Amino acid sequence: SQQGEEDPQALSIQEGENATMNCSYKTSINNLQWYRQNSGRGLVHLILIRSNEREKHSGRLRVTLDTSKKSSSLLITASRAADTASYFCATLQTGANNLFFGTGTRLTVIP
Amino acid sequence: DGGITQSPKYLFRKEGQNVTLSCEQNLNHDAMYWYRQDPGQGLRLIYYSQIVNDFQKGDIAEGYSVSREKKESFPLTVTSAQKNPTAFYLCASSEGARGTTEAFFGQGTRLTVV
Numbered sequence: 001s002q003q004g005e006e007d008p009q010a011l012s013i014q015e016g017e018n019a020t021m022n023c024s025y026k027t028s029i030n031n032l033q034w035y036r037q038n039s040g041r042g043l044v045h046l047i048l049i050r051s052n053e054r055e056k057h058s059g060r061l062r063v064t065l066d067t068s069k070k071s072s073s074l075l076i077t078a079s080r081a082a083d084t085a086s087y088f089c090a091t092l093q094t095g096a097n098n099l100f101f102g103t104g105t106r107l108t109v110i111p
Numbered sequence: 112d113g114g115i116t117q118s119p120k121y122l123f124r125k126e127g128q129n130v131t132l133s134c135e136q137n138l139n140h141d142a143m144y145w146y147r148q149d150p151g152q153g154l155r156l157i158y159y160s161q162i163v164n165d166f167q168k169g170d171i172a173e174g175y176s177v178s179r180e181k182k183e184s185f186p187l188t189v190t191s192a193q194k195n196p197t198a199f200y201l202c203a204s205s206e207g208a209r210g211t212t213e214a215f216f217g218q219g220t221r222l223t224v225v
Contacts, residue, residue, distance in 0.1 A: 042216035103153040
């Protein structure tokens, strides 16, 4: 499969805790992107990290990229009930013309 | 408001019918994409277009057709040849070709075969 794979498939935490989701992929990439999807809605872009970058921050989000392990992680700090959603990683593989999406992590934040 | 609009939100199709899903964007993006999402699954690429009057098949193009006559519009037709069309369909656009920049998504069309 050319898709990334997120781990875990589902995650349930208490409000205020941190949530960590992982993404692994199989081939070399130009960039990796994280998206969020609320139930029954479209995807919203969260953050893009290029292959020559190792870490990026955006508000409560921190993304790391380890190209040697072909993996990325998304950390959401101080989670809120409104963070409840599915989170997808997407990779632009070298030589490809479009993004390949993983199957997502379903995050539930309990108030 | 700039954005990407899909219509209708819900669509019901009878067996053997063709249906067309609309996707319009006013972001002046060159690239547009159609994805299919099945319950609990990731997104699978149906078709994409990097420029007007040009489009390419994605991973699951069989039973689908598209056109790109205008920069703003990328309609998807689900034909009767698509044997299992019930799914959530998402349209997206991006400024940069080849996924080099973020993609903007519409709110989706849920297609059900009745």
